[in-house]
Amino acid sequence: MVREVLVGLGSCGIAAGARVVHDALIAEIKAKGLKIPVISTGCIGACHREPLMEVRLVNGEHFLYGDLDEQGAKQVLAAHLAGEAPVEEHLIPEDYGYLAHQKKIALANCGVIDPESIDDYLAAEGYSALRSAVQEMSRQEVVEEIKKSGMRGRGGAGFPTGLKWGFAAAAPGKKKYLVCNADEGDPGAFMDRSVLEGDPHAVLEGMAIGAYAIGADEGYIYVRAEYPLAIRRLGIAISQAEEKGLLGNNILASDFSFQVHLKEGAGAFVCGEETALMASVEGKRGMPRIRPPFPAQRGLWDAPTNINNVETLANIPPIIRMGGEQYAQVGTEKSKGTKVFALAGKIKRGGMVEVPMGVTLRKVIFDIGGGILADKKFKAVQLGGPSGGCIPESLLDVQVDYDSLTATGAIMGSGGMVVMDESTCMVDVAAYFLGFTQNESCGKCTFCRVGTRRMLEILERITGGLGEMADLERLEELSAKIKVSSLCALGQTAPNPVLTTLKYFRSEYEEHIKNKRCPALQCKALIKYQVVADKCTGCTLCARVCPVKAIEGERKEIHTIDQELCVQCGLCFEACRFQAIEITTGE
């Protein structure tokens, strides 16, 4: 007997076709005259198997299925309705490596409950932590509990959350603010989006507990405009919580009041920095300012303000529920609890992953992620986005914790983890990140504004085959100067992708400069597309896809590529069905 069916409707799921699956299941159940609820839930996590559905039986058994389409979903449903064995073709077994090595605290409800239903959240112990805090604990006790948990900010910097709350609580002032930083701007990161889409109430509950602890009565969620679904679900969650007296005036009949406002970001990466974020909330250009004064002393509209990241806040209710000491059992000595990573790139099993601090990168990439796509060779993993770095194979046994990762030259960062294989050019990756940071630099500090521009030009010179060995020293010199003369973390960390690739993949830079070769066959100026004569069948497909008409040849005759015209877009390479186009580099 089927009790209910869940379909993962996060942005990823929807993009993979989950809405079709969801609607097909509803239609099918209706057509059969049944009354089985089809629940839409958030990100189930195994994004590489989207669309996903879970079938829950009356006897408590549950089965997870992936790679579904309309037909597959109907097939799975029919099998369960008929009491037959699960459909092996789509079944994701419980010992599936991807799921088996994870530990879910922040993501405990993601993909399990309906994020648009406060009743679902309440049934999963939701708002019980807020109740305990407001009704049974003093403000100081809440701060102490978070200190005991050892929680450090999950936005990337890793500052102890309890300490931060303590500063804001101690700051004099009647009016205080609590801000949730949901401006997840790192390219390659989507942890916060999944949490907001999958469990918005957990974030609201964490905010309310924080507001209670520091004495704030007003809060803002600063969320990226690129996340329309997260914004919609947060809006629903806020009004539901207000209706139940869990947000707003006199929460849970106490004298504690807390109003939450949603602020949509307007597209500026630097607004992830706390002082820039506050300027943006106030309606100004999002430019960072000197600290001190820290936000805890003078933040939004000069009032004491506490800013936490989404994942940090989602961890607060579980910490209060289980107690700080219990939470601190998970993790390493200096990095407690779990960390959520967004696993993507050239990996077999990408998606949302939550692991205890202290596991090795190798475990995350190979045991959970299943290794590299098409069994190619692992080359590097990029952690921490534009502020982070690329870690080579020799360091894969490093532990995932704030201090060990910083020692490699990368950072924990917010949790983006992009895996790269032998076909990724590390110089190109460094140029990619510098292109990003120089574009996103707010322009306040000269070294960040001009220095990143100069670094990008040097990198483009190298990928363009015009580099010289002295360029490597110039990069290092500029990096050192940008780091020390930038006001905020954007500039201070901008050189990291260049420094780590120079440190671990220097020979690749040298290949580009000395031999004009791009070993990964990515840098357009250093590669050539050519027709392999004995493989070409003269099918004309390549000539038809070529956007610059650089390919000539009669039907059934060997084609040729005019190197003068070719723009190295790679469309012919992708189109050819006979592997008759080859890429070469160097002389």
Add this chain to the structure above:
Amino acid sequence: MKEKFKLLLDEWRGQKGSLIPLLQQTQGLLGYLPKHAMQQIAATAGQSPAEVYGVATFYAQFRFEPTGKHTIKICHGTACHVVGVDLLDTTLQNELGIVPGQTTADGLFSLEQVACLGCCSLAPVMMIDDEVYGRLTGKKLKTALRKYR
């Protein structure tokens, strides 16, 4: 439209931190931020037009020219970059006959390159209006476009 814009201005008048939401909602209403609207917003917010222009040009979201009926955002996040979004971007530009920042002659599509749409495990990704398309190939991209034509 004029009436709605007036209502919007009245709604936000005198509220703290109203400038950016006001710009966003004006753009939502008019599709972009024309000069006359910016001047009225400045008057409502009690700031000089230069200050308002300074804020609006700081953020990537704001546009000062009309855009196409549908906005295509092609993701250039790390994961998309690594799996080869450049190739798809080329296909898209060929298909539409425009480069990022432009609008097609028929006014149907505007093309933008964005930093990250946060659907990295489905890379490469693009978004048409609010709809996300993942695991893109040249063929899937063309099929998606057809839906809007």
